[in-house]
Amino acid sequence: MEITKTNYGRIIDYTARDYEGLLDALRKLAPEKLPEWTDYNQETDFGNVLLQLFAHMGDIISYHQDRLVNESFLGTARERSSIIEHLKLVGYRLATATPAAAKLTLEFKVDVNSVVRVSKGDAFATKSSKDSPSVRFEYTGDNLDIDCSTLTVDSATGKKYYYLSIEQGKLVKDDVIGTSDGSANQRLVLSFTGLILRSLVCGTQTNPDITLWTELGGVIDSEWVQQESLAFSRENAKDYQVEIDAQDQATIIFGGNGFGAIPPAGSVIHVTYRTGGGTQGNLAANKITTITDAPGLSLVGAKVFNAAEATGGAERESIEHAVSHAPGVYRSFRRAVTPDDYKALALNFKGVGKVRAEATHWNQVTLYVAPQGGGRVSDILAANLLAYFNDLRPLSTMIEVADVDYVKIYLSAHLGIDSYYSRVDIKKKVEKAVASLLAFDNVDFGQVIYLSKFYEAIEAIDGVNYVAIDEFRREGAAGSEDSLGRIQLKPSEIPRLPYSSVEDPQTEAVYTNGIYIPDSAMEGGY
Secondary structure, three states, rough: OOEEEEEEEEEEEOOOOOOOHHHHHHHHHHHHHOOOOOOOOOOOOOHHHHHHHHHHHHHHHHHHHHHHHHHHHOOOOOOOHHHHHHHOOOOOOOOOOOEEEEEEEEEEEEEOEEEEEOOOOOOEEEOOOOOOOOOOOEEOOOOEEEHHHHOOOOOOEEEEEEEEEEEEEEEEEEEEEOOOOOOOEEEEEEEEOOOOOOOOOOOOOOOOEEEEEEEEEEEEEOEEEOOOOOOOOOOOOOOEEEEEEEOOOOOEEEEEEOOOOOOOOOEEEEEEEEEEEHHHHHOOOOOEEEEEEEHHHHHHEEEEOOOOOEEEOOOOHHHHHHHHHHHHHHHHHOOOHHHHHHHHHHOOOOOEEEEEEEEEEEOOEEEEEEEEOOOEEEOHHHHHHHHHOOOOOOOOOOEEEEEEEEEEEEEEEEEOOOOOOHHHHHHHHHHHHHHHOHHHHHHHOOOOHHHHHHHHHHOOOOEEEEEEHHHHEEEOOOOOOOOEEEEEEOOOEEEEEEOOEEEEOOOOOOEOOEEEEEEEEEEEOO
């Protein structure tokens, strides 16, 4: 920081605010303020030590000032707490983690003819191992009675089957979070973090993951309703809202001062909710095979398995996604009119990874939806998404949720490997590079896939001397898709990698992450 004097007084240059700049400015100011002090340049002088300390503190304060300015704008903020506060101004809430959903097959013996009760919260899980902890799934619907005597016996297996929709997560029953003191705007914190909280539409939850009630003198009041905001709640409305901070800690907020009712003083606040979510729930088929807590099923010796993959699990919304996506939601005014509105609002619904909206008729919109991480749309996700749009769409508009057409891309290649590089290691790196190009987060609807990108990614690997890609085609194609080295996908198609090695029924070649490299096609290395 440089200080100079003119006829108009002292001028301070505020652009140099680091330690060196501040210390230099203080030393220049010393002769003017303290002319009797002549040893301020000597390291052993105590006054010089004080100047160094002041410069050090000034450097720290300048750093925090810069950070505060950055956090004051949505485009430059880096702290999750700052992003949360900014987006509150436009009515946008960062989404929590979303649970994966699966269709569970219940298998009964042929002689089981009783009525089996499946209760809300009944749990199922994957088998745990040293490197893979068990993942818990639960039945989230109303209590269900299955009359096994009415189930049809499968002639091939001699078993009876029933299909149940389940979601990843854990039900927290009757969490007592505190007692009302009768004041306005009370804030009570849930006992567990990781609340699963879905979008609300006009105060109606698409899937009630959280339920709140109060109890006073043995009298239970269960009419409390969750709202996005209390700004539009009437004075006596039994509304509450939920805020989630940067550490995923959820806080229940009650009303007062004319906006929402205050729980009576002395009433005990009870909450039932679900926690969990995340990509850990996106599992391959036949992974959910354990009955963890379902007494009715265990009593009759039922077995369970998921015939199809579990999909839709997503981590909490990142600040990068929120910053880029929130303006589109704001511009739509939370009303779905144009295809872009439908797309922006659908992407705002957690569990949806990619979506394409198409007006297929004058009063019909088709949403081609890919869940987070890929896969097929579960019944739960489709139902929740339709309920979410129920009050956002024009009254006469019909919405259809359709699956995405996934297209597998096949490549085969010859590799030249430099000396002192392992063939096994290089092959794994090539497979990883191909997998990265075709990963779910890196692809989109109707894109053009260029052969040159694969050459570029493989040739960038240390140890690869040369690569010759002999085959570049989409699933079902007999040869190369295009002589120019490109594959044009259709509007509702997305490229997809298999979960593991897959054998192409046409060529019987085993492709790992979409590429086939036989040992005979590798030269050099060891």
